[in-house]
Amino acid sequence: MAKDRLVVYLLQDLKVSSDNPTIYAILYHTSIHIQNCVHFENSKFLIHFKQLIHEIADSELDIRFLALLINLLRCFTIAQFFLDINTIGVILSRSFHAQLHGATLLKILSTGLNHKDCCRNLKSHHIQILIDHLSGCMDKDLMIELFRIINSVHYPESNTYPFESSFDVKVFLLQNILCYQELEEDLLLELIIFTGIIAINHESAVFFYKEGAVNIFIAILREKQEDDEFVLQIIYIFYLLLYHSATKDSIIYDSQIPSYINELMNDPNMLISSYSNEALNLLFCLDSDYANQIVNERFNWYNFQWLDSIAEQDK
Incomplete structure (x- = not known):
């Protein structure tokens, strides 16, 4: 194809310098389609790009070059x-x-770290740098990318609090979530995902419950009920609150959370349905009344499915 030949030609003529804005712009547009990224897998081009990131002055970083990198790092082999x-x-x-370009630089990282295996090179001291920059971060775009990187890491599923910081991360999260209506959707979603990471810790879960975050999550769930990603992340937080011994009774008897979980047990989204049923399994073990209700609801659902399949066969 002519486009393939153009990419190869431009790469061959690319000088080891930062004064190629036109070439970078063309390469950016050709790299929008991920299948074209294969032309960049030659290591000498990647070494050149890496040298630019390491050595070029901030004032000379070209946004077209950075945008090209973002596109390229969608490819696993390049990101690796x-x-x-x-x-x-x-x-x-x-x-x-x-x-300039602070958020764009972080976008390069967040894009590459979407690949699970690439997260292995993101070490604890890197995470600490990100956490420590939360308190003074006023740039919303920078904060979104910062959270995307933090949230891309697989943390051990233990009750150990995974972050040490000179400021209280929980308070920071709570302050932002309480004014969720003022936040952009992308940032709000990342904050909720991070809350789920923090709430694995027992004390953190208790903190969020006592400070009234549950009512906020219910309000967000109502407003974003058509957005599967929001629903999934909030249901996961509800699951954690049911899991922790200090919050489970309050969640069962003093909140509307069980009814919301029950409504989502048969959601078309398999992940939402799975998390909802995991939460219902906890309820089943914790309260006999809910156990009977869950059994009946599941029976009615399976019975409905069976009758529906019979009706389809009779057509």
């Missing part, structure tokens, strides 16, 4: 090669000190 431990550290450092 590009995001070594050292480069991750350099990008983090530049993101928080650059007067």
